[in-house]
Amino acid sequence: MAHGTGNPRRTGIAVFVALLLLTVVTVLVSYVDLGLWNAVVALLIASVKASLVALFFMHLKGENRLVWGFALVPIAFLALIVFGTLVDTMLR
Amino acid sequence: MSGHTGEHADPAVAFESAKLGVWTFLATEVLLFGALFTAYTVFRMQYPEMFRVEHAKLDRVLGAVNTVVLITSSLMVVLGVDAIKRGKARLLEACFGATILLAAAFLCVKYVEYAAKFHHGIYPRTNIFFSIYFMLTGLHGVHVLLGMGLLSYVIVLSRRGRLSADYFTPAEMSGLYWHFVDLVWIYLFPLLYLIG
Numbered sequence: 001m002a003h004g005t006g007n008p009r010r011t012g013i014a015v016f017v018a019l020l021l022l023t024v025v026t027v028l029v030s031y032v033d034l035g036l037w038n039a040v041v042a043l044l045i046a047s048v049k050a051s052l053v054a055l056f057f058m059h060l061k062g063e064n065r066l067v068w069g070f071a072l073v074p075i076a077f078l079a080l081i082v083f084g085t086l087v088d089t090m091l092r
Numbered sequence: 093m094s095g096h097t098g099e100h101a102d103p104a105v106a107f108e109s110a111k112l113g114v115w116t117f118l119a120t121e122v123l124l125f126g127a128l129f130t131a132y133t134v135f136r137m138q139y140p141e142m143f144r145v146e147h148a149k150l151d152r153v154l155g156a157v158n159t160v161v162l163i164t165s166s167l168m169v170v171l172g173v174d175a176i177k178r179g180k181a182r183l184l185e186a187c188f189g190a191t192i193l194l195a196a197a198f199l200c201v202k203y204v205e206y207a208a209k210f211h212h213g214i215y216p217r218t219n220i221f222f223s224i225y226f227m228l229t230g231l232h233g234v235h236v237l238l239g240m241g242l243l244s245y246v247i248v249l250s251r252r253g254r255l256s257a258d259y260f261t262p263a264e265m266s267g268l269y270w271h272f273v274d275l276v277w278i279y280l281f282p283l284l285y286l287i288g
Contacts (some may be wrong), residue, residue, distance in 0.1 A: 012170035018161045027156045030286040042282035049278045057166055057271040070115035074122040081123075082130050089134050 013055045022049050110261050114268045124274055128228050132283060135220050139247075144288045146221035149214065151205060155285035158201050159277065165194035166274045169267040174176065179257035181250045188243045188250075188263070195240045202233055225284055228255065232280060235273045242266040 026045040030038065055061040060071055136143050172187030209215075209222070214224040246262050249255055255263060 008174045009171060012167055012174070016163060016167040016170075020160065023156060023159050023163065026282060026286065027152065030152065030282075030288075039287045042286050046279050046282050050275050051276065053166065053271055053275045057170055057274075058268055067111065067115055070112065070119055074119040074126075078122055078126040078129070081126060082133055085130050085134055087135065090137065 011056055015052050018052060019049055095176065098102050107261055108266075110185045110265055111268070114265050116267070116273050121272060125228070125231065126128075128231065129279075129283075130182070132224050132228070139220065142219060143221055146219060147284065147288055148191065149209075149212075149227070150285045151208070152285045153283050154201055154205055157213075158198050159281050161278050162274045165191045165198070166271055168194065169270050173260065173263050173267045176250070176255050176260040177257055181253070181255060184255065185247050188247050192240050192243050192247075195236050195243075198236060199233060202229065217270060227280050228280055228284065232273070232276055235276070237264070239270050239273050241281050242269060 022045050026042055029041050029045075032038075034041065054071065060068065063071075099147070168187045168191040172184045172191070175181075175183035175187060206226075214222055216223050243266055246266050249262055
């Protein structure tokens with residue numbers, strides 16, 4: 001039942017450090033006024049962090065296609081819900 | 093495909109089906125939080141000025157502190173699950189215990205934040221931004237509480253000698269859930285505290 005190769009503790013700590021650094025970066029960037037780009041940068045960094053958590057902490061990296069499907073399909077549905085609702089509310 | 097996962101003849105199959113069960117649950121969780129994220133997106137587009145003014149009333153330092161607290165708690169879960177995979181039950185209990193303490197610290201910071209808002213006369217009914225803020229962070233806080241319960245249950249199982257290098261499914265599955273709670277906060281923090 002072992003996932004992937006290498007030392008999981010070392011991987012875990014490396015991911016942890018990356019998450020800390022990205023948190024510092026996103027807070028620092030939020031003090032700089034970039035206009036609309038503030039939102040873009042913040043969401044990009046959040047998505048990188050979320051991917052790190054999913055891939056390494058939740059072992060998605062070593063999972064089969066079925067589990068990947070369970071992880072990605074709800075995100076696709078969420079995108080559909082947000083998009084559909086926006087179309088509905090913005091065009092009213 | 094019948095019966096409870098614990099009744100599978102093959103432990104590897106039982107582990108895989110338990111894992112799929114958790115991922116199925118997490119899929120419903122994405123849509124539960126997703127409904128509120130949708131509300132956030134729609135109202136942010138409709139009232140950008142209100143969101144810009146109101147979000148500045150949140151303390152981004154406290155938000156950042158709580159982000160670090162949750163990331164650290166996730167690392168503790170990783171180390172705990174790794175420990176029981178190597179048969180080290182006491183280490184698992186210590187790591188999950190640390191996770192529970194960090195979760196409690198997270199909720200304490202949240203309490204301080206809520207108290208400060210109430211003190212300044214800011215409530216969920218104050219405006220749409222704070223309605224969404226209290227709904228999202230409140231729902232997330234309930235998930236943190238549930239996680240503390242789950243992790244405590246794993247510690248009890250471990251104390252009773254029920255977990256080992258051959259059977260660690262409850263630790264792995266509650267860990268999966270805990271990482272998801274961390275993942276939700278990773279989006280909540282910039283959306284509510286940082287984006288102006």
